[in-house]
Amino acid sequence: MLHVEHLTKNLGDFAIQDVSFDVADGEYFVLLGASGVGKTVLVETLAGLIAPDAGQVRWDGADITHERIQKRRMGLVYQDQALFPHMTVFHNIAYGLRAPSRTAHRERVRSLAAGVGAGELLDRYPPTLSGGEAQRVALARALATEPRCLLLDEPISSLDMRARSEVRALLRGLHRKGHTIMHVTHDYEEAMALASRVGIMEHGTIVQTGTPEEIFHHPKSEFVARFVGIRNFFSGRLEGPARGADGLARFMTDGAAFAVLSDAQPGLGFVILRSEDVTLSKKRPAGSARNCFQGEVLDLAPARLGVEVIIDIGIELAALLTAQSVERLALECGTKVWASFKATAVRFIEE
């Protein structure tokens, strides 16, 4: 088990501050953060390439903060793979390998290469490999040292779509085989697809950890919400339920007011509303939704799934619809529509 406590390192442009988290044996932990937030510094600190200013790294209770790089048994894989260009794939994989005999050595390289689907590449030089092939080789090279934890720095981000899903499948396979993996990325879909647990990093520190479901459904801050792709968040003031006739709290933002189900104290904060939870209709909906607004369509943009519709209801509200719904409602810029969502879909987060 990897145990990181109050890790701090200031490198000027890149810094990490008071970073603490655990990675249990066999866990796939993804650290999610924007570019330049200090993810690579963190990974290099764990690998022992950078000495931290403060804090501790432990493995199964033993302090390895200042352990020599060679003895840490952390398998580091970089985004650009960092394969040695003057060596064949065979020699790249063999670089960190210690084997009792020449035959055992050769067999081990072969089986490592086969394990990542790079068995045919052994005589090639790295500059001739595609991104996906290079990433497989980099993984095999790291696995050759029998690391107790794989440290992956954006292992998928630089690959094309097809290679991405291949490497993803490979990583999932490694996880299933019981490897402990720590993976840093800026891509939340990558995190959701692979992680058994996710940590969110902001300004060099971890602001929330949890399962992907917890993070996605209960983001602790505006930053996390924005990061995991929640489009509707508005800052403003929550006013107590006493004022609302329906027993619901009211959230006042500049241009609109929502009914919110919340037991939070009145005060400043923000609300988040997932664009999937907004329903559009031509007529005023008769259902149970407590928030109904009439507005004009400002924009229609194809999203990864469906179409994102932006409606002006005094503020800009995003709704995610299927392409069929957009067609059925004959939506285009300027169309008047009703947008509705339940008071329970709006989450208030105190500042």
Added chain:
Amino acid sequence: MRLGTKTDSFSLVFAALGGLVLLFIIAPLAGMVLRSSFSELSQTAADPEVRDSVWLTLWTSMAATAILAVAGIPLAYLLARKTFPLKELVTAVIDLPIVIPHSAAGIAILGIVSRGTLVGDAAEGIGLQFVGGPGGIIVAMAFVSVPFLINAARDGFAAVPERLEKAALSLGASPLGVFFTISAPLAWRSILSGLILMWARGLSEFGAVVVVAYHPIVTPVLIYERFGAFGLKYARPVSVVFIGVCLVFFIAMRLLARRQNHAAR
């Protein structure tokens, strides 16, 4: 960079100026070669004094390069990779031999290796005489030519991505192991070109060498001596023979370097 295939006046003017520079370099050399007859050259090549001096020049310059490579290449690595106090100053010091007059460099070297100095007496104690001996020639050559090696090697090391070294460390290699398996092989082209440059600079050295050791006589000094004592006609064939020998070595080394690079690819 190719902006277009159409010849314009701009390209014409620049090409003409460039042609003048080429002519400026080639004309004197070609003239010298063309004015030397074959019999003159073969006679000179057979002259024991010339032979001895060419041999002496070649081996002393190679020795200077080899000795300084051992200490200079690690220094180049440090300069490319580490930050340390006064690094700027160290970089400037390394370039000093390029900017000071070489006769002055010779005087300075004489000041530390001649009899009566600490280094000079110590060397004499073990039977090595710098002044007027090959040792002095090697020191003089090394002094004026070492910046070329260090600068080329430093640039070569700097061009090796640091991530490759970090990856190698995390795979269990020692820092020295990383240097020999990753950094040096990848910087090899620059290092080799630095070695060739340093060697070339060393064997063509006149100013510093002549001050420290007139005898045994290296070829650049021999050329000057023949010119002073007998005139242009006698200095020319020695020059041509020496240039010929140097060219053969340079071309051979370049070819060797090319082959190695192909092998590495």
